[in-house]
Amino acid sequence: MSGVVRTIDQLSAWVGKCFGWMIMVLTLGVSYEVFVRYVLGAPTTWAFDLSYMTYGALLLLSGPYTLSRNGHVRGDVLYRLWPARTQASIDLVLYLIFFFPAVTALIFSGWTFAALSLRFRELSIFSPAGMPVFPLKMLLPVTGCLLFLQGIAEVLRCIICIRMGRWPTRLHDVEEMESIILAQQQSSASGGAAR
Numbered sequence: 001m002s003g004v005v006r007t008i009d010q011l012s013a014w015v016g017k018c019f020g021w022m023i024m025v026l027t028l029g030v031s032y033e034v035f036v037r038y039v040l041g042a043p044t045t046w047a048f049d050l051s052y053m054t055y056g057a058l059l060l061l062s063g064p065y066t067l068s069r070n071g072h073v074r075g076d077v078l079y080r081l082w083p084a085r086t087q088a089s090i091d092l093v094l095y096l097i098f099f100f101p102a103v104t105a106l107i108f109s110g111w112t113f114a115a116l117s118l119r120f121r122e123l124s125i126f127s128p129a130g131m132p133v134f135p136l137k138m139l140l141p142v143t144g145c146l147l148f149l150q151g152i153a154e155v156l157r158c159i160i161c162i163r164m165g166r167w168p169t170r171l172h173d174v175e176e177m178e179s180i181i182l183a184q185q186q187s188s189a190s191g192g193a194a195r
Helices: 002-020 022-038 047-068 084-119 134-164 177-194
Strands: none
Touching (some): 084 134
């Protein structure tokens, strides 16, 4: 089971990191628009479309990655106080009752929505550039499928936790600066106390 979880986590990480580069496209596009609009006085017709499409793609495909890192917002006032087995049991039930039906609805309705957009070769109505919108809408069912896969990994993670009594480790690739500083302070405090 751990191998399946790790493989799905790695897939989510790969997709998340690939689409994470969209932030560079978004930054460059917006910076270019600001420069030509306010310095040269010649705004583009495509910058708005580029910004919402790249941000939309980034937002959609970062969801499975964030789920794989347990990074989604959680109201954990009581949750964090429970033993790991209780947490895993509650998570397992919630994944089965809420997560999978919602993601399945996203896949099917997203597919219908994307197929119509593709059939009509839908273009943006928000600017005269008329950029194609259907590639962005095709990401809806793709995101749903990736979320479904990551949900399977999370369910397996819950089962492992229920059996072992502790959560299996997750892949880590980034760490918040606050966590690093706190760890350094704790290690220097414990090192100073040992002297």
